[in-house]
Amino acid sequence: xxxxxxxxxxxxxxxxxxxxxxxxxxxxxxxxxxxxxxxxxxxxxxxxxxxxxxxxxxxxxxxxxxxxxxxxxxxxxxxxxxxxxxxxxxxxxxxxxxxxxxxxxxxxxxxxxxxxxxxxxxxxxxxxxxxxxxxxxxxxxxxxxxxxxxxxxxxxxxxxxxxxxxxxxxxxxxxxxxxxxxxxxxxxxxxxxxxxxxxxxxxxxxxxxxxxxxxxxxxxxxxxxxxxxxxxxxxxxxxxxxxxxxxxxxxxxxxxxxxxxxxxxxxxxxxxxxxxxxxxxxxxxxxxxxxxxxxxxxxxxxxxxxxxxxxxxxxxxxxxxxxxxxxxxxxxxxxxxxxxxxxxxxxxxxxxxxxxxxxxxxxxxxxxxxxxxxxxxxxxxxxxxxxxxxxxxxxxxxxxxxxxxxxxxxxxxxxxxxxxxxxxxxxxxxxxxxxxxxxxxxxxxxxxxxxxxxxxxxxxxxxxxxxxxxxxxxxxx
Numbered sequence: 001x002x003x004x005x006x007x008x009x010x011x012x013x014x015x016x017x018x019x020x021x022x023x024x025x026x027x028x029x030x031x032x033x034x035x036x037x038x039x040x041x042x043x044x045x046x047x048x049x050x051x052x053x054x055x056x057x058x059x060x061x062x063x064x065x066x067x068x069x070x071x072x073x074x075x076x077x078x079x080x081x082x083x084x085x086x087x088x089x090x091x092x093x094x095x096x097x098x099x100x101x102x103x104x105x106x107x108x109x110x111x112x113x114x115x116x117x118x119x120x121x122x123x124x125x126x127x128x129x130x131x132x133x134x135x136x137x138x139x140x141x142x143x144x145x146x147x148x149x150x151x152x153x154x155x156x157x158x159x160x161x162x163x164x165x166x167x168x169x170x171x172x173x174x175x176x177x178x179x180x181x182x183x184x185x186x187x188x189x190x191x192x193x194x195x196x197x198x199x200x201x202x203x204x205x206x207x208x209x210x211x212x213x214x215x216x217x218x219x220x221x222x223x224x225x226x227x228x229x230x231x232x233x234x235x236x237x238x239x240x241x242x243x244x245x246x247x248x249x250x251x252x253x254x255x256x257x258x259x260x261x262x263x264x265x266x267x268x269x270x271x272x273x274x275x276x277x278x279x280x281x282x283x284x285x286x287x288x289x290x291x292x293x294x295x296x297x298x299x300x301x302x303x304x305x306x307x308x309x310x311x312x313x314x315x316x317x318x319x320x321x322x323x324x325x326x327x328x329x330x331x332x333x334x335x336x337x338x339x340x341x342x343x344x345x346x347x348x349x350x351x352x353x354x355x356x357x358x359x360x361x362x363x364x365x366x367x368x369x370x371x372x373x374x375x376x377x378x379x380x381x382x383x384x385x386x387x388x389x390x391x392x393x394x395x396x397x398x399x400x401x402x403x404x405x406x407x408x409x410x411x412x413x414x415x416x417x418x419x420x421x422x423x424x425x426x427x428x429x430x431x432x433x434x435x436x437x438x439x440x441x442x443x444x445x446x447x448x449x450x451x452x453x454x455x456x457x458x459x460x461x462x463x464x465x466x467x468x469x470x471x472x473x474x475x476x477x
Contacts, residue, residue: 011365014062017390019053020044024201027055034198038349038377038456039124043474051362054373057203061352062364067379067407069362073353073372075414078108081353094192095222112419115253116275121422126327127169131426134164135434137178139320141331146439146469153466154296154444158289159190165427166284171232171277172239172252188221188228193282194457229277233258253280280420286459287347288424291410292431293462295341297452298392300444303356305394309337313436320434328429336394336401338428342410344392347459349377351412380408435469442468 032040041063044052050066064070065267117123134150138161143154160177167175195218199205207215230445236254240246257273299306311335317327337438351374359366379385385407387396398401411418418424435441444467446452452462 017053022055063373065375065378084354152467170253170280191221197458290461294345336397339397343408439469
């Protein structure tokens with residue numbers, strides 16, 4: 001909605017704003033590195049200020065770097081803004097089914113209500129013993145690596161951990177990718193979300209006319225994932241048929257959605273059940289695992305923070321086999337570590353939106369249909385808004401810390417805030433407490449020891465992080 005403070009002054013047009021000079025036909029796309037484009041846009045923020053324009057091919061976008069304006073736009077969903085239509089179109093072209101991620105308006109509200117109920121803290125806490133069981137599975141895997149001195153592919157193991165948790169909580173299915181050797185399903189998922197991002201920014205949809213090997217692999221992965229999801233839905237239907245009492249109190253998100261879809265007037269289409277299964281698997285895998293990987297790297301780079309984190313674990317939750325939800329809720333420093341890691345390394349460093357009606361952002365008129373590119377990492381890493389902004393300092397998030405918590409919005413803002421926020425933070429606490437209570441970290445680094453590069457797919461991930469562990473010493477901190 002327009003800011004009343006701006007109504008007394010003439011509004012600027014997006015075309016009148018400063019910004020990088022576009023090239024004919026392609027706009028600024030060829031000036032952006034394919035896997036680092038988020039960093040290029042952040043550099044333009046520093047050059048052109050909090051509001052500027054850029055061109056994605058023929059589409060002109062308003063780039064917003066000021067955290068207050070970013071928050072206002074996020075809070076104006078779903079009425080004022082939506083995900084760009086091109087993203088929805090690409091996802092549907094890739095046989096994406098309707099779910100809470102893609103839906104808008106009334107359909108989104110209905111699905112959001114059910115997903116929020118399934119991921120509410122009390123629902124997640126009821127599943128806590130199963131979360132710990134997955135963490136103990138990861139502990140055994142890492143103990144084997146510590147015994148042999150093997151190097152751990154951090155991203156791969158943390159993705160397996162996240163997939164196992166999400167599959168059990170949301171679908172009531174014991175996937176066990178941690179013990180399963182090569183995880184084919186995970187490999188399929190790793191192709192899909194980056195492809196949505198890449199195709200959404202493509203100048204020309206070549207894949208509709210010519211299939212490259214990567215496109216054929218993508219088609220295979222989509223078909224395989226949809227087949228696996230259909231099997232999950234079928235298994236849940238069998239459980240519900242065998243035990244009708246489960247309909248009164250569904251045991252997981254999938255069962256709740258199936259029951260809602262079968263209720264007259266529920267308004268939930270059959271495809272929406274499969275769509276939300278897909279959303280949970282894809283979103284739950286990348287976001288939590290990448291945040292954990294970044295956090296462990298930052299802890300290893302900051303020995304004082306690592307020592308403080310280990311001391312809290314040894315004081316509050318030293319034994320993974322005896323974890324309780326109360327212990328996890330008491331891990332305030334670990335939570336602060338996650339918050340500062342997400343400030344420095346947000347897995348969603350940008351959020352593109354499309355205006356549903358004429359809007360005003362700052363002093364800029366935004367006509368309906370305009371693309372608005374929200375930069376999530378600008379003020380959050382600026383000394384103007386955060387003291388010692390470049391430093392990893394979890395203590396800034398604790399009582400007495402001076403951080404403005406509105407500057408960093410890793411889960412978004414407003415009614416479309418990520419519904420899995422509590423689960424994600426709980427996964428992070430459980431895995432970190434297990435790690436620091438059981439092992440000493442010998443290293444978290446890339447093969448050549450350089451800082452990990454940021455890879456921008458659908459989420460931002462570290463490239464090439466490897467971890468080496470030793471069994472925890474008995475001498476204490």
